[in-house]
Amino acid sequence: MTEKQENILNAALELFANEGYNATSTNKVAKAAGVSEGLIFRHFGNKEGLLAALLKVGEDRFKSLYADIVMESDPEKIIRKAILLPFQVPESEYTFWKLQFKLKWEMEVDGKEKTEPLLRVLKYAFEKLGYAEPEKEASLIVFIHEGMSGAILKGVPIDKQAFQTFLLEKYNV
Amino acid sequence: MTEKQENILNAALELFANEGYNATSTNKVAKAAGVSEGLIFRHFGNKEGLLAALLKVGEDRFKSLYADIVMESDPEKIIRKAILLPFQVPESEYTFWKLQFKLKWEMEVDGKEKTEPLLRVLKYAFEKLGYAEPEKEASLIVFIHEGMSGAILKGVPIDKQAFQTFLLEKYNV
DNA sequence: CATAGAAGTAAGTAATTACTTACAAATTTA
DNA sequence: TAAATTTGTAAGTAATTACTTACTTCTATG
Incomplete structure (x- = not known):
């Protein structure tokens, strides 16, 4: 390189x-x-190859982001880590994640399979904790992620620290 | 026309x-x-004028979508109606809403001020109901909206009926 | 019915697009 | 150090872009 x-x-x-x-x-x-x-x-x-090279770097970034949580077995810790996830992305990586979000809408880069491991481990955690609708609870977390991260990346001012605490307390983790 | x-x-x-x-x-x-x-x-x-004409139609659609809820005064009903909001969008309008979401990322059409009236009325409702963090609760609803609607519009299969019930029960409304 | 203005088109325009080619400089390898 | 390969550039290319121009057809109204 x-x-x-x-x-x-x-x-x-x-x-x-x-x-x-x-x-x-x-x-x-x-x-x-x-x-x-x-x-x-x-x-x-070609131009697509340039984009592909950019996204290749992203794969590792996705994996390292999910690695810690997917390997966790304690359900409460899983949920805690899942909630903390978007808040741990350093601001220096915001440009990269903004690209991810943009492409999801500009091209048909779905990113559906990218959240799949997170969904699975969350479903497991909610199951263990006796939630009535573990699958929907898992989806809900991901929806919150997407909505909140989208807002942050688009520059909507948010007190991240306070919102993080708010979510952790909501789920008692 | x-x-x-x-x-x-x-x-x-x-x-x-x-x-x-x-x-x-x-x-x-x-x-x-x-x-x-x-x-x-x-x-x-010009091309931008064509887009503008398309978005003009959208303003009314936004207003008619929010009108019913902003005029509501009973806090429980406000939250109920807010949760129901994305589920009431007819599938025939999905193309239009997909455009809204796409533009939010492709251009710098923020849509931040568009959710502002919804945020305000939700904050009021959560306040009345004695929630500790009404402002964050309001934001959370909007994040869920954005995340879920985004998924639906991108074609992720979701049991909308079931998810709607799930959310309503979560908020006891 | 005459005529003005709006609706519509075909065939342009200059600028920009993604990509190539032909060639030079740097670097690696034998 | 000679040869081969890789890195780099300047100046192209044909196709596509948003937009215009000159012109014709429709349609409303006095």
Whole structure:
């Protein structure tokens, strides 16, 4: 991974996440990266390849985000960790997650299968704790995640610390 | 509003909502509407004007959606109606709402001020009912709305009837 | 019915798009 | 150090883009 290659990826991430994939030309990316346009195609084949390279990095980020919680066995801790999840994303990664959310709507990158392991472990946790509707409780957590994270990433001002406490108390965890 | 004008609006709605605004050329809209491309510009000025015309229709739809709940004074009924809100959107309007969600991410159409009246009335209701954190409870409802509606509009299969009951019981309304 | 204005079209336009090609410089390998 | 490969660029390309122009057809009204 050369320096210019990283410049391209950084510029593309910034532009795709803020202006959108379709609204960002390869020309714009090249200029922002301080690189000739041809180099993008040399390294990534085509515009989609550039996006794919960006999303590849994301896979690991998803896994490391879910890893800790999926391996947990104590149901209360599972729910606690699940609730804490969106609050633990460092602000330095917001651009990346904004891209994730944007693509979910701009392209048909569903992300449905990405939340699937989280849903499964949450369902298990709610089951163990005797909730009447464990599957729906699990979905509800994910919906809250999506709604709240979407708002945060779009810049709606939220007292994250206070909201985190609010949710933890709601679920007694 | 002539017939061809409506054809343009219908075609644009369908294409913008499913393929995205930036990914849809005026040429594509014209062909889908069975109309010359020039007619789009005669009637709507430019591509943005076409989008604006589409969103104008939406304002009324927002208002009629919120009207019933904002005028309610009984706190329990407010919460009940707020929860029912997303479930009452007829499937025939899904394309329109998909466009709303898509634009929120594709352009910087925030929609923050659109949920503001709902937030206010919900905060009032939770206050009256003695909830400790009425403002956060209100936000939570909106987050659930956004997360759930997003999933539904993206085609994730959900038993809407069952989930509606689940939420109503959770809030005892 | 005459005529003005609105509705509609076909065939353009310049600019931008994603992508290529031909070639040079840097770096690795033998 | 010579050869091969990789990294990089400048200047293209054809296709597509949003939008215009010049013109014709419809439709309402005095």
